[in-house]
Amino acid sequence: MLPNESLVNFFFPNEAEIHWSLMIVIYPYITGLVAGAFVVSSLYHVFQIRAFENIARFALVAAFSFGLFAAVPLLFHLGQPFRALNIFFTPHTTSAMSVFGYVYSSYMILLMIELWLVYREYFIQKAQETQGIPGRVWKILTLGVMDYTPESARVDHKLTTFLAAIGIPWACFLHGYVGFIFGSVKANAWWATPLQPIIFLMSAIVSGIAMLMLMYAFIRWRTRQAYDFPMIQKLMGFLWGFFIIDFFLEGLEIVYVAYEHGHHWSVIGPLLSGPLYDTFVIGQVLVLSVVPFLTLGYITIFKPWGKGLLYLANLASLLLVLQVLFMRFNVVVGGQLISKSDRGFTEFHFEFLAREGVVPAVIILSAPFVVFYIISRLIPVLGDAPDTE
Amino acid sequence: MTTQTPNARRVFLQRLLAGSAAAGVFMVYRQPVMAALKGANETTQAAGHDYAFVVDISRCIGCGQCVRACSIENEVPEGQYRTWIERYVVTPDGVHVDSPQGGMHGFDEVDEALASEAINSFFVPKLCNHCAEAPCIQVCPVGATFRSPEGFVLVDPEHCIGCSYCVQACPYGVRFINREKHIADKCTWCYHRVSQGKLPACVTVCPTQARMFGDLNDPDSQVARVLQEDNWDVLKPEAHTASMCLYLGLPRVVV
Numbered sequence: 001m002l003p004n005e006s007l008v009n010f011f012f013p014n015e016a017e018i019h020w021s022l023m024i025v026i027y028p029y030i031t032g033l034v035a036g037a038f039v040v041s042s043l044y045h046v047f048q049i050r051a052f053e054n055i056a057r058f059a060l061v062a063a064f065s066f067g068l069f070a071a072v073p074l075l076f077h078l079g080q081p082f083r084a085l086n087i088f089f090t091p092h093t094t095s096a097m098s099v100f101g102y103v104y105s106s107y108m109i110l111l112m113i114e115l116w117l118v119y120r121e122y123f124i125q126k127a128q129e130t131q132g133i134p135g136r137v138w139k140i141l142t143l144g145v146m147d148y149t150p151e152s153a154r155v156d157h158k159l160t161t162f163l164a165a166i167g168i169p170w171a172c173f174l175h176g177y178v179g180f181i182f183g184s185v186k187a188n189a190w191w192a193t194p195l196q197p198i199i200f201l202m203s204a205i206v207s208g209i210a211m212l213m214l215m216y217a218f219i220r221w222r223t224r225q226a227y228d229f230p231m232i233q234k235l236m237g238f239l240w241g242f243f244i245i246d247f248f249l250e251g252l253e254i255v256y257v258a259y260e261h262g263h264h265w266s267v268i269g270p271l272l273s274g275p276l277y278d279t280f281v282i283g284q285v286l287v288l289s290v291v292p293f294l295t296l297g298y299i300t301i302f303k304p305w306g307k308g309l310l311y312l313a314n315l316a317s318l319l320l321v322l323q324v325l326f327m328r329f330n331v332v333v334g335g336q337l338i339s340k341s342d343r344g345f346t347e348f349h350f351e352f353l354a355r356e357g358v359v360p361a362v363i364i365l366s367a368p369f370v371v372f373y374i375i376s377r378l379i380p381v382l383g384d385a386p387d388t389e
Numbered sequence: 390m391t392t393q394t395p396n397a398r399r400v401f402l403q404r405l406l407a408g409s410a411a412a413g414v415f416m417v418y419r420q421p422v423m424a425a426l427k428g429a430n431e432t433t434q435a436a437g438h439d440y441a442f443v444v445d446i447s448r449c450i451g452c453g454q455c456v457r458a459c460s461i462e463n464e465v466p467e468g469q470y471r472t473w474i475e476r477y478v479v480t481p482d483g484v485h486v487d488s489p490q491g492g493m494h495g496f497d498e499v500d501e502a503l504a505s506e507a508i509n510s511f512f513v514p515k516l517c518n519h520c521a522e523a524p525c526i527q528v529c530p531v532g533a534t535f536r537s538p539e540g541f542v543l544v545d546p547e548h549c550i551g552c553s554y555c556v557q558a559c560p561y562g563v564r565f566i567n568r569e570k571h572i573a574d575k576c577t578w579c580y581h582r583v584s585q586g587k588l589p590a591c592v593t594v595c596p597t598q599a600r601m602f603g604d605l606n607d608p609d610s611q612v613a614r615v616l617q618e619d620n621w622d623v624l625k626p627e628a629h630t631a632s633m634c635l636y637l638g639l640p641r642v643v644v
Contacts, residue, residue: 078552095530097554340644
């Protein structure tokens with residue numbers, strides 16, 4: 001069905017090419033994982049949720065690993081990547097995008113300080129134990145602070161709590177501004193809604209929690225360690241709660257637009273029943289939202305245990321990491337499918353080896369896990385010693 | 390352990406914080422402060438020109454000369470368009486819009502079935518509206534796109550990072566990322582010609598004077614007369630972009 005009584009599919013000549021492709025799909029996905037993982041860490045450090053004590057460090061390291069690669073998709077996307085630093089030198093402050101450089105770099109600094117505070121006791125211990133070049137590396141990591149007294153530990157704790165506390169609104173800013181970038185574009189009917197920043201933020205937290213669950217289950221399985229079922233139960237509870245909010249907001253936006261039955265619906269209705277039917281209605285909503293919603297509800301209400309809990313938690317988490325990826329795709333690419341002529345849709349084609357192709361996207365999405373693996377072999381992430389197997 | 394006194398450390402940290410805060414404030418407010426120091430745009434505008442473009446729908450015959458001339462004059466890459474022509478065929482059942490290659494080589498005849506249903510048909514030239522409240526300028530993260538005091542919305546080719554945010558923000562679809570230069574590109578109202586006292590290429594070659602360009606501050610110009618007669622429309626008025634491309638005889642179905 002074509003929008004606005006159009007007899008043939010028409011789009012403006014310059015709309016044949018979609019400008020924000022896979023790189024702009026995975027960029028908010030990665031920053032979302034950063035924000036989500038950090039929130040889990042803060043649930044322990046700030047809100048003292050005891051069940052997450054053993055995964056707080058793990059969540060921080062995961063957030064850091066994802067954060068290292070957050071800017072990479074953008075560098076791949078820019079027409080002039082060598083001018084990327086212009087965003088630092090001449091930020092045009094009416095643009096939401098102009099804050100990226102500052103928010104991202106300050107957030108990574110915050111993460112690194114927090115990681116240092118959490119791990120410095122281990123750094124000191126290793127610096128005292130090891131010799132030669134590795135010993136010097138550990139010494140550098142201690143930043144010259146070699147004492148670890150109960151007094152200094154208390155100061156560490158206060159600082160960690162403080163940083164974790166300001167880290168929450170900062171993570172919200174890091175990801176919320178991305179939602180604002182889309183939500184403030186009046187020219188795009190699918191993007192333009194004031195709900196966009198909060199929708200992006202809630203789905204970011206969902207993706208972060210779900211990804212941590214998958215990583216935790218995989219690591220415990222590979223290292224043949226015991227699963228912390230009370231922690232998993234609590235984590236799934238939070239995942240369900242955040243997902244309820246996320247799903248509700250995404251649905252609310254559509255219900256509103258449909259009910260308003262105005263200009264936006266004249267193009268969004270045909271979009272959702274047409275080009276976006278498979279990836280949105282079937283993919284994002286029916287398969288990847290309804291199923292994990294019910295699964296997580298079952299976990300939270302009936303409290304399964306052992307293998308049952310593990311399988312259900314992994315199923316829900318896997319579906320949700322995909323749901324958020326589909327959501328990013330449907331928003332970023334879906335919005336650009338709508339022609340600004342209001343009289344048709346353009347097409348999206350996956351490329352494979354091109355600059356914004358599937359292969360580079362997969363490589364960039366995989367890189368944080370490689371870095372996480374390397375880090376986990378050097379410092380204790382889950383448990384008291386690094387994984388040396 | 391440091392040998393500095395706690396007081397010296399505290400003073401150092403305070404100065405560091407104050408200096409960083411000052412630098413931050415300066416970075417954020419540098420542009421508006423410098424603009425204010427240079428004097429408001431309004432005064433330079435009053436002293437100089439205030440350009441506008443007029444398109445008369447009733448005169449356009451869809452020959453495509455304008456698209457060809459623009460493409461040659463501005464070295465526009467093939468398949469990308471700084472201007473284009475749309476053909477509308479209105480029937481009781483709906484509207485048929487097409488723009489084969491931007492109308493660069495004119496249009497083939499409409500097929501008989503459609504022609505027999507048609508109640509109205511016309512051509513609509515499209516180009517950058519050089520909006521006075523351009524959303525593309527608002528969203529540029531590095532300030533590469535800007536509006537000159539005379540009303541040209543331009544892109545600084547040395548500064549643009551090619552992020553495409555301006556392409557997304559333009560309600561009229563007139564922007565694109567130049568395939569050869571990898572920066573944002575669009576109609577410039579042929580700034581390089583106007584600054585030499587000539588007219589834009591498309592205006593120069595139009596055989597029917599469907600396109601007009603002039604200075605609103607010149608009471609004898611066509612555009613000033615059109616503005617004053619107040620019989621004009623703009624595209625997507627609900628977008629509140631203060632478009633400076635005025636259309637005469639714009640049918641309701643045109644978006």
